[in-house]
Amino acid sequence: MARQWNLLIVDPLLSMGIVAFVLYEALPLFYKALHILMQGTPLHVQSEALKQRLERIEGVRNVHYLHLWSLNEGEHYAELHIVTNCSTFKEVDTLWLWIADVLHREFGIHHSTIQFECNTCEDESLIVQERGLQWSVKFSGLLLPPCEGDFAGTGRGKRLVLSSW
Numbered sequence: 001m002a003r004q005w006n007l008l009i010v011d012p013l014l015s016m017g018i019v020a021f022v023l024y025e026a027l028p029l030f031y032k033a034l035h036i037l038m039q040g041t042p043l044h045v046q047s048e049a050l051k052q053r054l055e056r057i058e059g060v061r062n063v064h065y066l067h068l069w070s071l072n073e074g075e076h077y078a079e080l081h082i083v084t085n086c087s088t089f090k091e092v093d094t095l096w097l098w099i100a101d102v103l104h105r106e107f108g109i110h111h112s113t114i115q116f117e118c119n120t121c122e123d124e125s126l127i128v129q130e131r132g133l134q135w136s137v138k139f140s141g142l143l144l145p146p147c148e149g150d151f152a153g154t155g156r157g158k159r160l161v162l163s164s165w
Contacts, residue, residue, distance in 0.1 A: 032073070039069040042076045045107050050078075053102065059084050059095045068109070078103055078112040085118065092116050 041047060051063045062083035070076050082099070086092045096114060103109040 036070050036072060041068045042070045042108070045076070045109070050103075050107055053106065054080075054082070054099060057095070057098060057102065059086050059091065060099070061085055065115075075111070076107075076109045078107075078109045079114075080112070081115045081117060083117045086116070087118065092118075 065081040
């Protein structure tokens, strides 16, 4: 029928239009998937704004080694180091809950691993010694590493890692 009306050009034009439409719809999805696969920072989170917000929390002196990524459009993860002036596990536990709430409520980050660094660990009695090994201490349902010496010889003081997984 196209030969009768001399419309042989219609088929290639329609094909090109369909290709353009498919590319128009598929490329944004491809870029989103590529961003997630490359573990890019969630698009809705500004790293510097998150850092500044956390540093405004009482007890937080510094935030560094901030790593944000997504596993899919709804699951966002954070890993960060917090320098704090908290001196007891109870204070650190309270600070951790506060930070986890801010990450969840204000930034949509539901899974976080936070490493706390402090200059002093006043209550050394929390470290359990058994057969020359130091064991972790159970506190508020969280398994905590013992508070020990200078962290990796960096002069940063003690460390404590908590996770909201």
